[in-house]
Amino acid sequence: MTTRTANLLVELFVEELPPKALKTLGEAFGRVLADQLRDQGLVDADAVLTPYASPRRLAAHLSGVRAKADDRAVQLKLMPVAVGLDAQGQPTPALLKKLTSLGVDTSDPAALTARLRRQPDGKAEALFWDSVVAGVTLxxxxxxxxxxxxxxxxxxxxxxxQLADGWSSVHFVRPAHGLVALHGDQVVPVQALGLTAGRHTHGHRFEAARDPIELPHADAYAETLARDGAVIASFAERRAEIQRQLAQAAARVGGGCRPIEDDALLDEVTALVERPNVLVCQFEETFLEVPQECLILTMKANQKYFPLLDAQGRLTHRFLVVSNITPQDPSAVIAGNERVVRPRLADAKFFYDQDRKRPLESRVLGLAKVVYHNQLGTQGERVERVGAIARAIAARLGDDTLVRQADLAALLAKADLLTDMVGEFPELQGIMGAYYARHDGLDDAVADAIEDHYKPRFAGDDLPRNPVGLCVALADKLETLVGLFGIGSLPTGDKDPYALRRHALGVVRMLIERDLPLDLPALIDAAVPVFGDRIRDPREALTAFFYDRLAVNLREQGYSAQEVDAVLALRPAQLREVPRRLAAVRAFAALPEAPALAAANKRVTNILRKAEAAVQPQVDPARLVEPAEQALHQALQAVQPAADAAYAAGDYTASLQRLAALKAPVDAFFDGVMVNADDAALRANRLGLLAMLHQAMNRVADLSRLAA
Structure with missing residues (x-):
């Protein structure tokens, strides 16, 4: 008999869910439900899952769900034959006990023995029992x-x-008030959170055409909710509708206006409304005297509004509200939102006006009273350390002017932490410092550096705009890394409370993408002494951490593990060289001679590692007695000058390609020369030749890492 198949709909109706978690909750609910049904054989792997999530519901629609899973044959290993059968081939008590525990009737030993199957299992034979397990019902x-x-x-x-009985308690994200489970048009009698499944749900709190809403079929869920409940059940469809209405409203305003792009805000607003209605509101233009970052942040963070930007990206005095109701006359809704936002903007203007009454530099002394870390001192002490590191970096990159600007920017970089605006909106730290620095008459290079010293703040973020910003940003991140590594606060697993991985990647990106002629070990060396005796020496662990983060980043960019390992095995001090070294390794690996040379290099590495003492890369030509070793020495003499010249010029690709000429003499050497000769002098000379070869081949990268 064919098992009935139909589409399945499960909905949990609850009170308003946390908006920032709604999208994740909806996806997880549907995914786990589908996975569990698939594991039980109730649905095929190609079944289509459609998750739904609105402020008051989590739901999932799944295609092709069986009313009963297919029966399946099960082969169960019981025990070794020697344990399960006696000398006469009859079941032992141990076997009978095992079969009884499986629910098998053991009253007829002869019939039982006939059903047992013997087959090899490793070195011995084992007994197996074949049975059919009935498929689970839906x-x-x-x-x-x-x-x-x-x-x-x-x-x-x-x-x-508590449930309605007054005794039972339920633990869940929000109180649940309804459960729907429909297999086609049939209710599946499941229970959850004190609820029994039915076919009724609820729509919009105020605009539903009827309540409750009866769902006739699993496939009618979204359509019925939209028609009778005034709810767009799909998170993705509701999000797309909000985007459409935002663009439409901005077009009505005209002037090239566009709503600010913010995926997190869009997701959060999608989780707050069941049927969106976008309205255009405005505020007094006098508020535009306040930095637009402040106004944008207060509208987004506090009110969940979408500020409107003009064609040049400047904030306008209009904003968009995503309402959850659609009245015939929206004027009251518009006026209410305009009335609510006004005090928020007035607060921002007040903070801005108050902050500008004091120069930024006057706040620096106050940082001595702000604790940064109980083992690393105050923010004031931290500012001194960052300044010292920034001056050292600036001295390597530029002249006295750069040193002075970097010193001043480092001094003022944290001063805005004590302003009213940053106290209210911590996300504006650095940004407000730049505004206040310009108000104090400081030049743009210093002001931009104050804002940029936090960059890059996340993957893909912009880097500092000018050399001053680079100096301070590098110093700030190095101070954080050296200090926290120095007190043992290292990232563990997926826990990185101080974002040290992000800080390290920021340093790496600045050194590489801005092509800075700075040695990474020297930067760490410059940062360690500024802590005095507060920390233990973190150089070794921190250096390894930097190269590890760089390796992860390079693999994410598409470089192979072999290519990355070959280049980073040498730990190049100047990270700006890494992309060129990688390009050279990739070009070398494409040469027909590359596999043989990489394998030979690996062999040379192993031979030198096993040598009794350190081997110097030097050769006495008079002791080269075999033609093959003479030929290899001559080939090295011919190839190495050109390879070294290309390396010195930074042309790493050409340097490696020169080595391709060594394939034939290297192969001949290993075919015809015994390295570990009985004669000690001869053996030492051949090891010296291999050391010369190893040195020549591994200046750009450790080519042995390319060997299969």
Whole structure:
């Protein structure tokens, strides 16, 4: 008999879910539910999952779900034949006990023995029992899947509430008030959170055409909710509708206006409304005297509004509101939002006006009272350390002017932490410092550096705009890394509370992408002494950390593990050379001679590692007695000057390609020469020749890492 197949709909109706978690909750609910049903054989691997998530519901629609999973044959290994059967071939008590525990009738030993199957299992024979396990029914399988989906929801914070009986308590993200489970047009009688599944749900709090809403079929879910409940159930569709309305509203305003782009804000607003209605609002233009970052942040963070920018990217006095209601006359909604935003903008203007009454430099002394870290002192002490490192970097990169500018920018970089604006909006640190520095009459190079010293703040973020900013940004990140490594606060696993991986990658990006002629070990050396005796020496661990982060980043860019290992094995001091070295290694690996030379290089490395004493790369030509070793020495003499010249000129690709000429003499050497000769002098001379070869071949990268 064919098992009935139909589409499945499961919905959990709850009170308003946390908006920042809604998208993740909806995706996790559907994914785990589908995975669990698939594991139980109730749905095929190609079944289509459609997750739904709105402020008051989590739901999932899954295609092609069986009413009952297919029966399946199971082969169970019981025990070795020697343990399960006696000398006469009859079942032993141990075997009978095992079979009884599996629910097998053991009253007829002869019939039992006939069903047992013997087959090799390693060195001995074992007994196997074949049976058929009945497929799980949907009501049982869905109950298990639903329980697991709820258990594994990534709930940010659990609530505890009582059920209607007054005794039972439930732990969930929000109180649940309804459960729907439809297989086609049939209700699946599952239970969850004190609820029993049915076919009724609820729509929009205010605009639903009827309540409750009856769902006739699993496939009618989204359509019925939209028609009778005024709800767009799909998170993705609701998000797309908001984007469409935002663009439409901006076009109505005209002047090339566009809403600010912010995916996180768009996701959060999508999680706050069930049927979006975008409205255009405005505020007094006098507020535009305040830096636009302040106004944008207060509108986004506090009110979830979308500020409108003009064609040049400047903030306008209009903003967009995504309302959850659609009245015939929206004027009251518009006026209410305009009234609500006005005090927020007035606060921002007040903070800005108050902050400018004091020069930025006057706040520096106050940093001595702000604790940075209980083992590393105050922010004031930190500013001194960053300044010392910044001066050292500036001295390597430029003249006295750069040193003075970097010193001043480092001194003022943290001063805005004590302003009212940054106290209210910590996200504006650095940005406000730049505004206040310009107000104090400082030049743009210093002001930009104050803003940019936090960059890059995340993957793909911009780098500092000018040399002053680079000096201070490098100094700030190095001070953080050296200090925290020096007190043992290292990242562990996925835990990195001080974002040290991000800081290290920021240093790496600046050194490489800005082509800075700075040695990484020298930078670390310059940063360590500024801490005095507060820290233990972190050089070794921190250096390894930098190269590890660089390796991860390069692999993410598409370089192979072999290419990255070959280049970073030498730990090039100037990271700006790494891309050229990688390009050279990739070009070398494409040469037909590369595999043989890489293998030979690996062999040379192993021979030199096993030598009794350190081997110097020098040869006495008079002791080269075999033609093959003479030929290799001559080939080295011919190739090395050109390879060294290309290396010195920074043409790493040409330097490596010169080495291709060594393939034939290297192969002949290993075919015809015994390196570990009995004669000690002869052996030492041949090891010296191999050391010369090793040195010539591994200046750009460790080519042995390319060997298969």
């Amino acid at each position: 009501d049982v399988g869905l109950q298990k899947a639903l329980d697991e989906a709820l258990r594994r929801l990534p709930i940010p914070k659990v609530m505890t509430y």
